[in-house]
Amino acid sequence: MNKENLKAVSVLFTIILLTPLITSLLDVNFYLTQLTMSIYYAIVSIGLCMLMGYAGQISMGQAAFFSIGGYTTAVLTTINLIEYKGSFLINLLMKLRVLVLDKNVYDNDVLFFSPWVTFFFAIVFALIISFVIGIPVLKLKGHYLAMATMGFGIIIYKIVKGTKILGQADGISAVPLFKILPFLSIDGDISNRIENFYFAGFILLLGLIILINLINSRVGRALRSLHGSEEASNSMGINTSKYKLYVFMLGAVFASIGGFFLTHYNGGIGPSEAGVMKSVRYVAIVAVGGMANIWGTLIFGILLNFLSLRGVFGSLDDAVFGAILILVMIFAPDGLIKKRFLDALIVKCKIIIKKIQLKLNKEGN
Amino acid sequence: MNLNIILQYVFSGITVGSIYAVIAIGFNIIYNTTGIINFAQGEFVMLGGMIAFSFCKVMPLYLAIILAVIITGIIGSLLELIFIRHLKKPSVLQMIVITIGLSIILREIALHVWDEQVRALPFFTGNETSSVNILGANISPQVLWVIGITSLIVIGLTLFFKYTIIGQAMRACSENRNAAGLCGINTKAMVNISFILSAGIGALAGCVVSPLTQTTYDMGTDLAIKGFTVAILGGLGNSSAAVAAGIILGLIEAFSVSIFPSAFQDVITIGILLTILFIRPQGIFRSKQFAALKEF
Amino acid sequence: MPLIEVKNLSRYFGGLHAVDNVSFNVEKGIIKAIIGPNGAGKTTLFNLISGTINVTSGKVFYKDHIITGLKPYQIAKKGIVRTFQNLKLNQHMSVLENVMIGRHIRSKAGFISGMLNLPNTWNEEKKIREYSMKMLDVVSMADKKDITVANLPFGQQRAVELARALACEPEVLLLDEPASGLNIYETKELSELIKKLKTWGLTILIVEHDMSLVMDISDDVVVLNYGEKIAEGQPDKIQKNKKVIKIYLGDDDA
Numbered sequence: 001m002n003k004e005n006l007k008a009v010s011v012l013f014t015i016i017l018l019t020p021l022i023t024s025l026l027d028v029n030f031y032l033t034q035l036t037m038s039i040y041y042a043i044v045s046i047g048l049c050m051l052m053g054y055a056g057q058i059s060m061g062q063a064a065f066f067s068i069g070g071y072t073t074a075v076l077t078t079i080n081l082i083e084y085k086g087s088f089l090i091n092l093l094m095k096l097r098v099l100v101l102d103k104n105v106y107d108n109d110v111l112f113f114s115p116w117v118t119f120f121f122a123i124v125f126a127l128i129i130s131f132v133i134g135i136p137v138l139k140l141k142g143h144y145l146a147m148a149t150m151g152f153g154i155i156i157y158k159i160v161k162g163t164k165i166l167g168q169a170d171g172i173s174a175v176p177l178f179k180i181l182p183f184l185s186i187d188g189d190i191s192n193r194i195e196n197f198y199f200a201g202f203i204l205l206l207g208l209i210i211l212i213n214l215i216n217s218r219v220g221r222a223l224r225s226l227h228g229s230e231e232a233s234n235s236m237g238i239n240t241s242k243y244k245l246y247v248f249m250l251g252a253v254f255a256s257i258g259g260f261f262l263t264h265y266n267g268g269i270g271p272s273e274a275g276v277m278k279s280v281r282y283v284a285i286v287a288v289g290g291m292a293n294i295w296g297t298l299i300f301g302i303l304l305n306f307l308s309l310r311g312v313f314g315s316l317d318d319a320v321f322g323a324i325l326i327l328v329m330i331f332a333p334d335g336l337i338k339k340r341f342l343d344a345l346i347v348k349c350k351i352i353i354k355k356i357q358l359k360l361n362k363e364g365n
Numbered sequence: 366m367n368l369n370i371i372l373q374y375v376f377s378g379i380t381v382g383s384i385y386a387v388i389a390i391g392f393n394i395i396y397n398t399t400g401i402i403n404f405a406q407g408e409f410v411m412l413g414g415m416i417a418f419s420f421c422k423v424m425p426l427y428l429a430i431i432l433a434v435i436i437t438g439i440i441g442s443l444l445e446l447i448f449i450r451h452l453k454k455p456s457v458l459q460m461i462v463i464t465i466g467l468s469i470i471l472r473e474i475a476l477h478v479w480d481e482q483v484r485a486l487p488f489f490t491g492n493e494t495s496s497v498n499i500l501g502a503n504i505s506p507q508v509l510w511v512i513g514i515t516s517l518i519v520i521g522l523t524l525f526f527k528y529t530i531i532g533q534a535m536r537a538c539s540e541n542r543n544a545a546g547l548c549g550i551n552t553k554a555m556v557n558i559s560f561i562l563s564a565g566i567g568a569l570a571g572c573v574v575s576p577l578t579q580t581t582y583d584m585g586t587d588l589a590i591k592g593f594t595v596a597i598l599g600g601l602g603n604s605s606a607a608v609a610a611g612i613i614l615g616l617i618e619a620f621s622v623s624i625f626p627s628a629f630q631d632v633i634t635i636g637i638l639l640t641i642l643f644i645r646p647q648g649i650f651r652s653k654q655f656a657a658l659k660e661f
Numbered sequence: 662m663p664l665i666e667v668k669n670l671s672r673y674f675g676g677l678h679a680v681d682n683v684s685f686n687v688e689k690g691i692i693k694a695i696i697g698p699n700g701a702g703k704t705t706l707f708n709l710i711s712g713t714i715n716v717t718s719g720k721v722f723y724k725d726h727i728i729t730g731l732k733p734y735q736i737a738k739k740g741i742v743r744t745f746q747n748l749k750l751n752q753h754m755s756v757l758e759n760v761m762i763g764r765h766i767r768s769k770a771g772f773i774s775g776m777l778n779l780p781n782t783w784n785e786e787k788k789i790r791e792y793s794m795k796m797l798d799v800v801s802m803a804d805k806k807d808i809t810v811a812n813l814p815f816g817q818q819r820a821v822e823l824a825r826a827l828a829c830e831p832e833v834l835l836l837d838e839p840a841s842g843l844n845i846y847e848t849k850e851l852s853e854l855i856k857k858l859k860t861w862g863l864t865i866l867i868v869e870h871d872m873s874l875v876m877d878i879s880d881d882v883v884v885l886n887y888g889e890k891i892a893e894g895q896p897d898k899i900q901k902n903k904k905v906i907k908i909y910l911g912d913d914d915a
Contacts, residue, residue: 058458060465136643142457143402147593148642151635154590162628210776217775217782218768218789221754225762228751235711235745236829237737237766246772276586280465287462292753315477322469326448329463333456 005212008295009205016201020194032197033188034309035302039200040262042301043207045285046294047254050211052283053292054220055247056227057138058146061153062255063278065126067160069256070263070273072125073118074172075165081111102176115178115186115264122260123253130252131245138244150276157274171270178264186264196265203261204298207254211294214250223247227292255282277318284321288328372502374619380508380577382615383515384410387570388592389599389607390522391563397539397602398552398559401460405444405468406567407589408475412437413568414580415475418484426487430572434565440471441564445557468585475582486575507576514573518566519608535559539602587631594638600648610649662725664689664864665710665741665833670719672705679705681888682719687833687881692855692865694875694896697885698908703868704746706885707837710866711743712736723833738766742826743835746868748818750810756821757806760793763828767792796824800854816847823854834858836867840874852878876900884908 023029048062081099084090090111093099100114113121137148160166167173177187184195214220225233226240233240263269272278285304289296304321307313313320388406395403413433420429444467452459488495489510496503526532537545538555546552571580595614599606614634621633641649663686672680680702687693695703708714710721712733721729728736742763750759768789770782797803800820810818819839826834836855840848848871855865855878869875875882875896882899884892892902899905 052458056458058461136639140642140646143461144597144642144646146404146461147402147590147597148639151590151638154586155632155635155639158629158632162626162632213778214772214776217778218765218770218786219772219775221758221762222765224754225751225759228753229749231713231733232745232749233762234733235713235737235743235749236762236825237734237742238762239732239734250772277469280469283462283465316473318469319473322466322473325462325466326470329459329466330448330452333459 002216005216009209009212012208012298013205016198016205019201020197029193031306031310032193034306036193036197036200036265037262037309038302038305039197039204040258040265041282041305042285042298043204043258044255045282045289045297045301046207046211047251047258048282049286049289049291049294049297050214050223050254051247051251052286053290053294053297054215054227055223055244057244057248058149058283059248059251060146060150060276060279060283061156062251062282063274063276064153064156065130065252065255066259066262066278067156067269067271067274068126068129068252069122069259070269071160071166071172071259072122072256073115073260074167074175074263074269076113076118076121077115077176078172078174079112082109085111104174112176115176119178119260122256126252126256127249130249134245134248138241138248150279153274153276153279157271157276160274161271167270169271171268173268175263175267175269177267178261186261188265188267200261200265203257207257208294208298215294219243219246224292277321280325281321284325284328288324291333369502372500373504374623375616376499376502376504376508378616378619379612380511380574380615381618382612383512383608384570384574384611385588385591385595385614386608386611387515387518387566388588389595389611390519390604391567392592392596393602393604393607394522394535394559394563396596398535398542398556399449401449401464402593403560403563404461404464404589405471405585406563406592407585407587408468408471409437409441409564409567410571410574410588411475411580411582411585412440412471412564413571414486414575415479415484415571415582416568417572418486418575418580419479421486426489430486430569433572434568437568437571438561438565441560442557444564445560449560450553450556468589472582472585479582481582483579483581484575485579486572488576489573505577507573511573511577515570518569519604522562522566522604531555531558590638591631591634594634594641597638597641597646598649600650603648603650606648606650663687664724665866666722666725667706667710668720668722670706670709670721671717672702672709672714673717678888680709680885683883683885683888683890684719685883685890685893687864687866689864690859690862691880692859692867692878693881693883694879695866695868695883695885696870696872696875700887701885702888703885704837705888707743707835707866707868710736711741711835737829737831740830740832741835742829742831742833744819744822744826744837744839746837746841748815748822750818750822750825752811753809755807755809756802756813757790757793757797759810759821760796760824760828761789763796763825764789764792765829767828767830793824793828796827797821799827799857800824801850815842816844819843819851827858831863833864833866836865836869838868838870840869840871848874 019035020032023031044062044066048059051057051059081090090099094101097114098117099111101109101111104110133152137145137152140148161169177185179185180199184199185192186196186199222233222238222243225236225238226243230240259273285301286297289298289300308317388410391406391409392402395401416436417429417433420432448463448467488507490506495506497506497509526536534545534550535555535558537548537550538552542552591614595607595611598610598614614637617637618630618634621630625633665687667686668684670680670683671678683706695706697703705714709716712728712731712735716729719729720727723739723741728739768785770785774782794803794806797806800823802817802820802824805813805817810821813821819842823839840851843851852874858865867879879896882894882896883890884899884905886908891904891908892899
């Protein structure tokens with residue numbers, strides 16, 4: 001990682017560290033809940049940013065992967081296998097800690113999959129599905145790619161909405177908490193708010209560092225070159241279809257992880273998380289962040305989701321994201337945060353400072 | 366399954382199929398003059414139904430429909446004028462994102478103007494219970510209206526593109542926009558007309574089908590994806606093939622109800638879309654070479 | 662044994678025979694030029710050899726192995742690297758980064774080691790950087806390494822693209838109209854550069870319009886017209902070939 005990125009990551013680290021302090025000073029600790037959720041949504045967006053901004057491939061089905069992560073864990077942790085208890089297989093799985101025994105709110109015994117295991121499953125499912133879908137879909141370009149990914153997203157949405165085990169229109173609720181460490185469990189309990197915020201921040205930083213490393217690596221260069229011209233990259237010996245597939249899968253895993261944690265944090269998931277509108281949101285956030293700008297995506301990902309979750313946009317929630325899409329694409333297709341713009345600003349400031357110094361020197365003489 | 370039920374399925378398949386065909390033709394008209402896939406195509410259908418519904422309370426139905434078509438046409442024209450015209454060399458990604466944004470905005474406006482209620486225009490002749498007997502099957506007269514009007518749309522458009530100056534100019538644009546411009550054709554106006562046309566026919570389709578399938582503010586996305594499926598099935602830009610493809614898809618959907626639960630009906634359509642995209646992106650009626658010549 | 666053997670290569674676009682039954686050999690270590698009037702099928706021929714488009718019929722052999730039907734990246738890995746007539750650089754990346762893309766096939770770091778920034782990639786990155794700088798030095802662009810490509814004049818962008826191709830350490834270099842858009846001085850420099858590359862042992866196949874450049878540097882010339890090969894031979898003989906003179910100067914007996 002170069003100096004610039006190191007600086008930015010440490011700034012972000014500091015901000016995350018200080019946020020709970022600021023919110024408690026301002027007596028708005030309840031903001032932390034929405035901030036935590038926004039961070040999980042932002043993780044989905046930065047994964048998509050790799051695909052859209054750096055590899056130049058649009059995906060209108062990112063919400064599908066989010067819900068794959070969320071529903072995987074929701075189904076497996078709310079399933080009750082207590083009636084099979086005693087059979088050899090179940091006993092073995094219990095010994096291996098794959099299954100855990102607990103009591104539900106009615107004080108009945110429940111036997112379900114450990115979230116550690118479902119976390120693994122969430123990632124594996126996302127990988128498998130993105131692999132299977134990605135191979136044919138990524139052969140398409142432009143409109144066809146957009147429609148195909150959107151079609152995939154709608155299929156997942158309809159399946160979620162129409163399948164009984166996935167809770168149909170009601171979704172799945174009462175997802176148990178995910179105890180990671182003795183003092184840290186992922187759930188929506190108010191007493192754990194700060195720990196949860198820190199944990200989300202930690203996951204975000206981890207994901208961000210991984211992506212920044214990737215962008216600046218040999219593979220990242222190949223991806224950026226792919227965005228410039230697929231033909232030229234191919235002629236330079238870059239297996240473009242392989243890299244497109246890998247980035248697609250990477251984005252899917254990021255989305256799935258976001259979905260996994262948010263489901264545990266919220267204690268449930270509903271079919272709207274898989275809807276087309278959610279996918280459009282992720283695309284809007286990447287677009288407004290500047291496509292190939294992971295920091296812009298991050299900032300707007302947290303900001304817009306936070307405002308939306310706080311209900312600032314009211315009933316215009318979806319309309320705001322639609323308007324953002326149109327306006328950004330018409331007036332600033334490179335996004336609002338332009339590195340060139342910032343660079344120019346810095347240069348100008350330096351010139352002004354130098355002029356002032358010269359003047360002061362003259363006057364001193 | 367006895368013959369009567371089969372006929373019922375066939376007619377309902379042809380009905381929805383011809384609506385899909387009209388939406389697909391709407392896609393094609395804009396695609397041919399601009400190279401854009403207008404993701405807001407389904408919203409035109411919704412707007413047509415909604416606007417006609419509001420007007421038909423104060424005026425005769427046919428007048429309300431005419432007004433709805435005109436207003437939706439104007440909306441289509443405005444969208445092009447405001448959001449698309451002044452873009453210089455927009456990338457495909459940019460166009461996709463903009464038209465998706467437009468579809469969201471139209472849908473949200475509809476939500477605020479007409480709320481979430483399901484609405485329907487009255488039946489053009491008779492009512493829900495009236496039926497016509499064709500070959501032993503009882504069919505709603507509205508089905509005949511849908512089939513009749515969509516056929517008229519298709520025939521009218523064919524004549525328009527073949528025999529009117531504007532239609533010919535639009536075809537010239539679709540062959541080669543630069544060359545058409547150099548020949549003195551006002552390509553910008555042609556793009557605008559293509560938006561008006563596809564918005565107008567979308568709205569008309571939305572009106573005739575409203576009594577049967579009802580109109581809701583969020584019906585656009587599903588219709589758009591089905592219309593797109595049909596457009597792809599027939600080969601993008603090929604309108605006469607779209608009619609055949611529309612009816613094929615309509616029939617598949619109608620018969621699939623008897624095999625799969627209706628909740629998964631759309632999954633089948635989109636499954637078809639994906640399959641076609643993967644194995645024959647040039648459509649089922651066209652040679653591969655043709656698709657290679659058209660850029661997208 | 663020729664290094665590249667083109668055998669009865671054809672490519673039809675519908676009724677258009679862009680390349681029609683063309684055969685020739687390229688010996689190791691020579692500069693071979695492909696010339697012909699506009700629309701003669703020179704660039705199509707290049708695209709066929711580099712795998713960018715599929716052949717209708719015919720074969721291309723490289724070191725006695727068939728390379729037709731391979732994907733462009735596979736052909737590049739075998740050591741045949743091309744440049745483009747209308748430059749295909751990533752406009753948003755710096756000069757050095759663009760050249761570093763050329764090192765892709767000569768390095769290994771994968772997805773996982775990239776994401777985790779594993780120590781074994783550090784050394785490789787350093788080597789990539791050094792080699793790319795060396796290549797930039799060859800085209801005398803080393804001092805502009807941090808400039809974004811979009812801000813460079815056309816001639817310098819060409820140099821960057823050449824450096825990128827050289828960074829692949831190719832055995833065969835395919836240059837598609839390398840002098841188009843260059844002024845006289847730049848063309849002169851280019852011709853010196855290509856001669857220098859020949860001394861490295863590179864085999865160079867070049868499509869070019871600029872006759873003086875072609876005659877100056879090439880050892881062997883193939884002339885195409887309407888997709889067909891009409892002449893092949895040493896430059897001085899080609900200059901005297903009646904058929905060639907006819908297509909360049911017209912049919913008139915004047």
